Amino acid sequence: MATQLLRYSDAAELLQRYIGRIQPQASSQSLPLNETSGRILAQPIHADRDQPPFPRSTRDGFACRALDANTHQFLRLAGQIHAGEDPSAIGSGEVGSGEVWEIMTGAPVPAGADAVFMVEHAEYAASLNPSPSPSQDSAGLESGQAHTAIYDPTTRFVRLPTARMASAGDNIVPAGSEARAGDLIVPTGTRLGAAHIAIAAQCGYAQLAVYARPRVAILTTGDELVPVEATPSPNQIRNSNAPMLAALVAAAGGEPIILPTVPDAEEPLNAALRQALDADLLLISGGISVGRFDLVEGALARAGASFHFRGVAIQPGKPVAFGQIPRENAPELPVFALPGNPLSSAVTFQLFAAPVVAALGGNLAREARFAQAQLTAPWRGKPGPIRFLPAHCDFTLTPQVTLIPWQGSGDLAAFARSNCFAVMPGDGEETPAGTPIPILLID
Amino acid sequence: MATQLLRYSDAAELLQRYIGRIQPQASSQSLPLNETSGRILAQPIHADRDQPPFPRSTRDGFACRALDANTHQFLRLAGQIHAGEDPSAIGSGEVGSGEVWEIMTGAPVPAGADAVFMVEHAEYAASLNPSPSPSQDSAGLESGQAHTAIYDPTTRFVRLPTARMASAGDNIVPAGSEARAGDLIVPTGTRLGAAHIAIAAQCGYAQLAVYARPRVAILTTGDELVPVEATPSPNQIRNSNAPMLAALVAAAGGEPIILPTVPDAEEPLNAALRQALDADLLLISGGISVGRFDLVEGALARAGASFHFRGVAIQPGKPVAFGQIPRENAPELPVFALPGNPLSSAVTFQLFAAPVVAALGGNLAREARFAQAQLTAPWRGKPGPIRFLPAHCDFTLTPQVTLIPWQGSGDLAAFARSNCFAVMPGDGEETPAGTPIPILLID
Numbered sequence: 001m002a003t004q005l006l007r008y009s010d011a012a013e014l015l016q017r018y019i020g021r022i023q024p025q026a027s028s029q030s031l032p033l034n035e036t037s038g039r040i041l042a043q044p045i046h047a048d049r050d051q052p053p054f055p056r057s058t059r060d061g062f063a064c065r066a067l068d069a070n071t072h073q074f075l076r077l078a079g080q081i082h083a084g085e086d087p088s089a090i091g092s093g094e095v096g097s098g099e100v101w102e103i104m105t106g107a108p109v110p111a112g113a114d115a116v117f118m119v120e121h122a123e124y125a126a127s128l129n130p131s132p133s134p135s136q137d138s139a140g141l142e143s144g145q146a147h148t149a150i151y152d153p154t155t156r157f158v159r160l161p162t163a164r165m166a167s168a169g170d171n172i173v174p175a176g177s178e179a180r181a182g183d184l185i186v187p188t189g190t191r192l193g194a195a196h197i198a199i200a201a202q203c204g205y206a207q208l209a210v211y212a213r214p215r216v217a218i219l220t221t222g223d224e225l226v227p228v229e230a231t232p233s234p235n236q237i238r239n240s241n242a243p244m245l246a247a248l249v250a251a252a253g254g255e256p257i258i259l260p261t262v263p264d265a266e267e268p269l270n271a272a273l274r275q276a277l278d279a280d281l282l283l284i285s286g287g288i289s290v291g292r293f294d295l296v297e298g299a300l301a302r303a304g305a306s307f308h309f310r311g312v313a314i315q316p317g318k319p320v321a322f323g324q325i326p327r328e329n330a331p332e333l334p335v336f337a338l339p340g341n342p343l344s345s346a347v348t349f350q351l352f353a354a355p356v357v358a359a360l361g362g363n364l365a366r367e368a369r370f371a372q373a374q375l376t377a378p379w380r381g382k383p384g385p386i387r388f389l390p391a392h393c394d395f396t397l398t399p400q401v402t403l404i405p406w407q408g409s410g411d412l413a414a415f416a417r418s419n420c421f422a423v424m425p426g427d428g429e430e431t432p433a434g435t436p437i438p439i440l441l442i443d
Numbered sequence: 444m445a446t447q448l449l450r451y452s453d454a455a456e457l458l459q460r461y462i463g464r465i466q467p468q469a470s471s472q473s474l475p476l477n478e479t480s481g482r483i484l485a486q487p488i489h490a491d492r493d494q495p496p497f498p499r500s501t502r503d504g505f506a507c508r509a510l511d512a513n514t515h516q517f518l519r520l521a522g523q524i525h526a527g528e529d530p531s532a533i534g535s536g537e538v539g540s541g542e543v544w545e546i547m548t549g550a551p552v553p554a555g556a557d558a559v560f561m562v563e564h565a566e567y568a569a570s571l572n573p574s575p576s577p578s579q580d581s582a583g584l585e586s587g588q589a590h591t592a593i594y595d596p597t598t599r600f601v602r603l604p605t606a607r608m609a610s611a612g613d614n615i616v617p618a619g620s621e622a623r624a625g626d627l628i629v630p631t632g633t634r635l636g637a638a639h640i641a642i643a644a645q646c647g648y649a650q651l652a653v654y655a656r657p658r659v660a661i662l663t664t665g666d667e668l669v670p671v672e673a674t675p676s677p678n679q680i681r682n683s684n685a686p687m688l689a690a691l692v693a694a695a696g697g698e699p700i701i702l703p704t705v706p707d708a709e710e711p712l713n714a715a716l717r718q719a720l721d722a723d724l725l726l727i728s729g730g731i732s733v734g735r736f737d738l739v740e741g742a743l744a745r746a747g748a749s750f751h752f753r754g755v756a757i758q759p760g761k762p763v764a765f766g767q768i769p770r771e772n773a774p775e776l777p778v779f780a781l782p783g784n785p786l787s788s789a790v791t792f793q794l795f796a797a798p799v800v801a802a803l804g805g806n807l808a809r810e811a812r813f814a815q816a817q818l819t820a821p822w823r824g825k826p827g828p829i830r831f832l833p834a835h836c837d838f839t840l841t842p843q844v845t846l847i848p849w850q851g852s853g854d855l856a857a858f859a860r861s862n863c864f865a866v867m868p869g870d871g872e873e874t875p876a877g878t879p880i881p882i883l884l885i886d
Contacts, residue, residue: 224527
């Protein structure tokens with residue numbers, strides 16, 4: 001039976017094809033820039049002018065003509081420019097032959113200059129006597145003695161020592177080299193992070209249009225479940241999947257709507273499905289394994305559901321199903337039936353449902369996120385499906401990942417000690433310690 | 444000069460030592476469980492009872508004595524138990540010798556049974572005639588014909604075919620095997636994710652105490668800066684670092700407080716520093732390179748600041764400094780002086796300031812987060828410090844990372860195309876394509 005299940009890669013591909021057909025969200029709102037982090041951009045961001053708008057010095061130093069600097073003669077200090085100043089309003093308005101201007105990081109490079117040499121590399125003089133020839137050794141430069149002379153108000157001349165050469169363009173970012181006025185800088189559908197907010201600010205966007213968060217209905221089923229506030233009998237458990245899925249939905253960019261828990265019976269399940277028809281996505285947790293009291297499939301069938309996939313060869317999470325329910329006067333409602341064990345629910349949500357939540361919110365590029373880390377101890381599993389096992393990664397410069405011992409996909413205590421899922425092969429071979437393995441990021 | 448700078452690893456170690464001395468936040472609040480995602484836990488979470496509270500079946504199948512199942516004789520179907528039911532109230536209250544009970548995933552395993560065999564593996568009969576002997580081939584099993592018989596209300600007997608063996612413990616999670624009543628499950632100081640919220644729900648925590656977010660003052664300096672709403676002159680730029688740092692602070696768990704932008708002049712800087720003394724952490728952006736108009740160091744010196752480090756051998760971000768300012772009637776105010784170029788600010792914030800924000804918020808375990816991905820194209824840099832270069836990782840099962848061409852640490856357009864920083868060595872050697880390299884996660 002397991003061999004007839006869809007492979008993970010095929011399920012992921014099916015999912016991406018589905019996501020490719022999702023229409024961008026129609027509904028959006030305008031928010032102050034500082035409130036847009038993590039939201040999905042509903043408009044393009046264009047450069048309002050060339051970036052940078054002027055040739056920008058990347059260093060504190062001296063703007064010059066590179067050919068002049070490479071004579072290693074003292075050059076006349078003819079101007080000084082700070083960030084924010086207009087070079088054309090200073091002195092002659094340009095760096096002449098045989099001249100330098102002192103320039104600060106971020107300042108516009110004046111006309112005439114084609115290079116900036118760094119203040120740390122300069123030598124200074126108050127007059128051209130008694131020592132007009134280039135320094136014969138660079139000890140003074142290295143110890144910083146020459147550098148301190150800049151603070152002497154008598155300084156009138158600056159040179160680049162023979163140990164250094166200048167090239168045209170040194171320490172200058174040309175105007176428009178980062179972006180041209182009108183260029184698309186951040187496309188619609190981007191999940192906004194600090195970098196996008198920074199460039200939006202740079203381009204003058206005090207407000208940004210962002211898409212509405214998709215409404216994700218969460219339906220948990222099971223006769224054994226009681227609410228978190230209740231005291232369960234010895235054979236009942238509290239409903240942990242609803243708050244867990246709500247947190248995962250919010251992290252994926254959705255607005256969770258927790259529906260009342262439904263017992264394992266036909267009519268309440270039918271009613272709950274009808275209640276969920278207003279949402280943009282439905283997550284059903286539990287009730288989809290093979291036993292006769294798994295009623296979710298029946299309820300979905302009665303609601304006219306069709307399926308993109310039913311079951312994927314992964315562990316945990318094998319019974320996961322993805323389909324859609326027809327609606328009157330509305331597009332079909334996408335629905336995930338997630339296995340009821342909490343780790344199975346979490347893994348299948350991250351792998352399959354999170355990208356759909358993101359896409360319904362206008363972010364078409366979001367997929368399950370993997371990175372790599374080195375396995376700390378050898379592992380061998382029985383031949384079977386690809387595994388997603390609770391694990392702890394130290395996320396250091398040489399990231400190491402350790403599997404967390406667990407009692408199966410109901411073991412929330414093990415899940416709470418993990419910070420990722422290690423992706424382990426189903427080939428039955430040993431994975432030696434030190435092997436770089438994929439990890440599913442969950443944070 | 445560069446060789447005298449602190450190495451990155453030494454700076455990171457200094458920082459961790461500082462973080463180790465931070466006193467946990469005193470201030471906390473109680474929030475409904477559903478509002479705690481991403482917050483820092485200010486109380487321990489203990490198991491309210493054994494987890495699981497009863498021996499739990501992980502499968503739909505048949506609870507039995509393993510020794511009985513291994514006779515491969517038909518066993519009498521003597522009961523049926525669903526999740527949430529009390530086995531002692533069903534039938535004889537236990538599985539007798541020669542008997543099985545039908546059992547659902549998540550249900551308590553009745554007394555007398557020591558194993559569950561899966562419904563997919565069972566064979567059925569309505570009576571013990573005409574075929575009481577074990578099946579001679581498994582074709583019926585594989586094709587699922589035996590399986591379908593369970594839905595027949597005449598079924599009275601079940602057996603495990605000879606191709607399978609049962610062992611005591613099969614498909615049962617013993618009571619208390621995940622956690623014992625009273626066990627510490629989630630320690631104080633944990634950043635709450637979906638797993639922690641799930642187990643808090645399981646243990647009956649409808650509310651959780653979380654620490655107050657640390658207040659992080661953001662002070663940007665520069666004569667060239669105008670607010671995002673303003674139209675800059677050709678030589679001015681809009682302040683992009685303040686909203687960028689605010690987004691990074693919020694992502695790190697802090698509450699950003701954006702102070703008015705300060706020009707490059709002594710008195711306004713002194714005044715701004717005084718204004719920041721109420722915060723839990725101060726970030727100063729800009730004004731710390733080597734030129735004479737870099738006034739931040741002077742202002743910090745006048746405020747009596749001492750430094751843990753001043754300058755780290757990294758690129759970008761070399762001038763980053765971390766220190767503290769004495770306060771009357773309060774502990775010293777930690778302060779980061781971040782370089783003014785936006786990518787330098789972002790990198791140094793993530794490497795050094797984000798862990799301090801987290802620690803001030805009660806989360807002592809947070810460090811800069813790295814993972815690995817494969818470099819898509821060979822790279823060779825000049826010998827120099829360790830690099831943190833804007834890059835795009837595809838975050839697939841075989842994650843690949845590509846460096847983003849950039850015009851240096853002011854290039855926000857390149858930053859906006861990146862989703863991580865690639866960590867590249869400073870040894871001057873070529874890093875071949877396909878090499879797994881560390882990436883600094885920024886999302």
